[in-house]
Amino acid sequence: MTPGLEHAHPSSNRRHRVVVVGSSFAGLTAALEVHRRLGDAAEITVIDPRDRFTFIPSLIWVPFGGRQADDIQFELAPMYGKKGIRFVNTAATQIDGTGRVVHTADGQEHPYDRLVIATGPRLAFERIPGLGPHGGHTQSVCTMEHAVAAKVAWERFLERPGPIVVGTAQGGSCFGASYEFLLNAQHALRKAGIADKVPVTFVSSEPFLGHFGLGGVGDSEQRVQGMFDKLGIRGIANASIDAVEDGAMHLAGGETLEFAYSMIVPPFAGVAAVMESEGLANPAGFIPITDEYRHAAFPEIFAAGVDVAIAPKTATLVPTGVPKTGYMSEHMAKIAAENIAADLQGGEHHRVPLDDLGAVCILDGGDTGMIIKTDKVLGDAEHTHIMSGPQAHWAKIAFEKVFISARKHGRLVL
Ligand SMILES: Cc1cc2nc3c(=O)[nH]c(=O)nc-3n(C[C@H](O)[C@H](O)[C@H](O)COP(=O)(O)OP(=O)(O)OC[C@H]3O[C@@H](n4cnc5c(N)ncnc54)[C@H](O)[C@@H]3O)c2cc1C
CATH class of the missing domain: 3.50.50.60 (FAD/NAD(P)-binding domain)
Structure with missing residues (x-):
């Protein structure tokens, strides 16, 4: 067991309270994966001021008329409602890692046994x-x-x-x-x-x-x-x-x-709710995590996605951040959810160093593009394949359609 961590109320019949802050690629995946693993044993609350999920990779087509909002967004509340997950449509304002409670802009408090922070970046x-x-x-x-x-x-x-x-x-x-x-x-x-x-x-x-x-x-x-x-x-x-x-x-x-x-x-910087909460983030506002995607100082807190602190592989002349793609964000969220389930119900914990995360990335060029697949996006990759050509454009369209249709119905395929 992680030092300083106790199983949450092992002898009580109370449902485990899992709170997820942020409901995009990382947060939505974390909530659905915790639900899949713990079912009714967990009372899951998701907090986000946005009421719709946006398939962000397709935003590059919006300025040129290739997509409109309704093509690449869906409402979150109905999807969560069908799963019995509570959706709170407001912003978290403060996270109290010692008191284990999230404060929201509507004046409410959301106590948790386990918390996932998936708030993405602040655009600075x-x-x-x-x-x-x-x-x-x-x-x-x-x-x-x-x-x-x-x-x-x-x-x-x-x-x-x-x-x-x-x-x-x-x-x-x-x-x-x-x-x-x-x-x-x-x-x-x-x-x-x-x-x-x-x-x-x-x-x-x-x-x-x-x-x-x-x-x-x-x-x-x-x-x-x-x-x-x-x-x-x-x-x-x-x-x-x-x-x-x-x-x-x-x-x-x-x-x-x-x-x-x-x-x-x-x-990119960390969002205010994370930056201004005691002991959560590094000076840039990103969250330090262990190989379990667990906060380095608060073992009940997990983080996934763009809000995770990742040091650049090499120094650069001009400050250059490390990309955290949708694929990586979802992978981190799944590992965090698996470890939350292991904390609360027992079982093996899953450790994946950041250096071992893989990635599949489709770079669209309008009528052509590149598909990049690598086994270690941040570490020393052994297998990297890049394919250039029009198939990349069609692959992105197919991926968008399958992804949105699955997530809209609360499914984690892909
Ligand atoms: C234009 C563009 C194109 C991209 N294309 C690709 C691509 O082709 N492939 C790919 O893999 N990746 C792509 N990415 C990257 C991908 O979008 C990110 O990896 C992904 O969005 C990260 O997910 P996330 O959940 O960590 O953060 P985000 O998607 O940024 O979501 C953060 C969520 O947290 C919520 N939030 C913020 N503050 C609070 C708060 N205080 N309280 C509650 N909720 C809060 C936000 O409302 C938001 O819903 C692209 C990114 C951009 C900008």
Whole structure:
């Protein structure tokens, strides 16, 4: 048994209280997996201020009209209701790891025997003056609201086209999203017949293109460079954005990039409820965990997904985060749920070091793309396969449809 941890009320007949904060890839998976393992023995409460699940990987299609909100969202309450899981549609404001209680914005308290924190990132636009859609000058596709605003801006751009700047800011970690947006923008420009009139620049904190925050995956550097050369995209690695004004992005080192449209993935930080709760997070707001996805200091707390602290594999000139993909987030959540079941009902605990997590990633390029499969995304991979071509685009569409249909009915297939 983990030191300092007791089985929750082994002799009482009370149901085990499991609270999950956050209901996206990691939180939803954790809740369903705990339910699958413990059934009626657990009273599960899920807390999230969003009332709908969004299939975030498809947000890159929204600005170009490929998807609308209803295509890639579903309501959470009915799905949880059918499973007997309580859904509390508000934000957690504070997590008291000593008192084992979550406080929410509606003034309620939610005591727990085991807690899963799956709150994802806070999008830290404020770190770069002029960045982001909230009063700034760049677009984002990190949320449905942002993607819809990015679509309005794209339609305005098509009326008066000019240079495009796409990328990931320093401290960001979601490189796949900016590469996918870039390639889909190029595809949309080709369809509009203006690709040869629009200069496209990609800026990234990565030390080299195709690094992805991982030091590269297989021959990703050569593949990405080949794609950029073919499409005539200028790539700037080691980029650090100082400030953005209307139509101009200022990089550290003095270069200014003019643009008529820009989409930049912002720096990621931990959410306020985690950062401001005593002893939960590191200074950046991410949660340190053990190989059981258990909090390093509070053994009743587990964490999964983007809110987990993962140190970069290698030092980089410009701060470059480590990506935590949907696949990885769900895998972490399943391990956490398995260990919660083992804590509460007995059985083997499951230990998977972060370095041993695998990943399957589909990078869509509008009508082509890349499928990347690796056995160890953060460690020393022994088996990595990359396949480029139009099948990647169709694979992403198929994956989206099967995933949404399964999760909408509370199923964890895939
Ligand atoms: C544009 C884009 C494209 C992507 N494409 C891919 C892809 O193709 N493949 C892939 O594998 N991954 C992709 N990713 C990454 C993937 O989306 C993430 O890995 C995944 O969303 C992480 O899930 P999560 O549950 O950890 O966090 P999130 O999805 O960020 O969810 C966090 C949840 O916590 C909730 N929350 C936040 N604060 C609180 C609070 N105080 N109280 C309660 N709830 C709270 C939020 O409302 C949200 O529902 C993409 C990401 C982006 C942005």
